[in-house]
Amino acid sequence: MSALILHHYPSSPFAQKIRSVLGFKQLAWKSVIIPSISPKPDLVALTGGYRKTPVLQVGADIYCDTALICDVLEHIQPEPVLYPPHLKGVSRVFAQWADSTLFWASMAYNLQPKGAEMLFASLPPAAAQAFAEDRKAMSAGMVRQRPQDATAAYRSYLRRIAHMVEEHDFLFGTEPCVADFAAYHPLWFTRRVVPLMDSIFDATPAVLEWMDRIEALGQGRIEKFSAADAITVAAGAEPMPLLDDIFQDEHGIALGSQVQIAAESFGTEVTEGELLAATRTRYTLRRTDPRAGTVHVHFPRIGYVLKKAAG
Missing domain, CATH: 1.20.1050.10 (Glutathione S-transferase Yfyf (Class Pi); Chain A, domain 2)
Incomplete structure (x- = not known):
């Protein structure tokens, strides 16, 4: 598995949530410090628009929102359990x-x-x-x-x-x-x-x-990493295969459609791409960036709005 790369900044409370989970699970991770405010060009190269903190990168897979990041870390390191x-x-x-x-x-x-x-x-x-x-x-x-x-x-x-x-x-x-x-x-x-x-x-x-x-649980094993190196990692990686259960249609939007995803309330910047998956719990978009290459950007269903792209 590719290294865990967390894009965050020190005073972010939601980043602290994930840093503490990484400590609980005693995971090694690479730390990319991002700006606390826009513009965030290196982060947006990976996410396509989403700019809230933190974002977890695993190779060419980009995970947005701490609720989803917790699920991903539980899958990567099942013990000790986050969800008994x-x-x-x-x-x-x-x-x-x-x-x-x-x-x-x-x-x-x-x-x-x-x-x-x-x-x-x-x-x-x-x-x-x-x-x-x-x-x-x-x-x-x-x-x-x-x-x-x-x-x-x-x-x-x-x-x-x-x-x-x-x-x-x-x-x-x-x-x-x-x-x-x-x-x-x-x-x-x-x-x-x-x-x-x-x-x-x-x-x-x-x-x-x-x-x-x-x-006292700590924050895991941290290695400093640059935003440029994180983008290079994405560009040199292939996104991971999707799960078998990739479509639960609630919107009448077919897989393969160009769509937009944004948070319901706070931080409503739009990410646009091709809808690859709409499972019971998450959405996955495929998008291509000149620097980061082809990436899969993942969002939880809860708290996010899916729409067809304009035009």
Whole structure:
């Protein structure tokens, strides 16, 4: 199997989710640091338009969205398990809640003026403004929580998590599962990226102890890698064969059609290509880039919109 290449940047909470999963599974991976805002020409050469963080590359296969990346890592390294059989349903449902409801409440709390000032303290004012404009563009049309409402919600969510980890070392028992990593990363941002905001944990010490247990899992075995080398890897590789179960038609769009895929809400940049697969859980597009060559770009079904390409 080709090396695992993660395209990410250090302060990205969703990237931390995957870095922690890589640590849990003790996997070796190559680290490509990407810009936190557009333009991201090297990443887009691989994805065709998608620019959210992180993206996992395995040869000429490009995996978008952490929900799908977790599935891929589970397939590559089945032990220790992210989806224990007795928790398959509840762990995925909880992870989806954590990646959405919990995440957005935490970020509305984290990026209040004091937190935002800390995040950008070492950068010139223009960089902070550029980040704010970039995220505003990515979230066009989304309803944002007011900081006061988000703070109240975040406190409640932390209490609920505390009730779970007071009973067990991890959310659902003695071992972590995908739910732990999904819940951990927005809290990690509060504690490690904007620690001026970490007083919200004062009422829930059990949450900090749980976070320490996640942090102790590490981040796997990391090797620095350049974006140019990652593109060279893609150009020199063939995409992996697709699974047998490649078509579950919900849209009346035939395989082989030119299509567009974009996220439903945040980060709605479009990726266009030939529809190769629409399985129960994911879409696969084939596209060709002048630098990266022919690649397969994979998306989860949940959270993404499939449309026929215009014209």
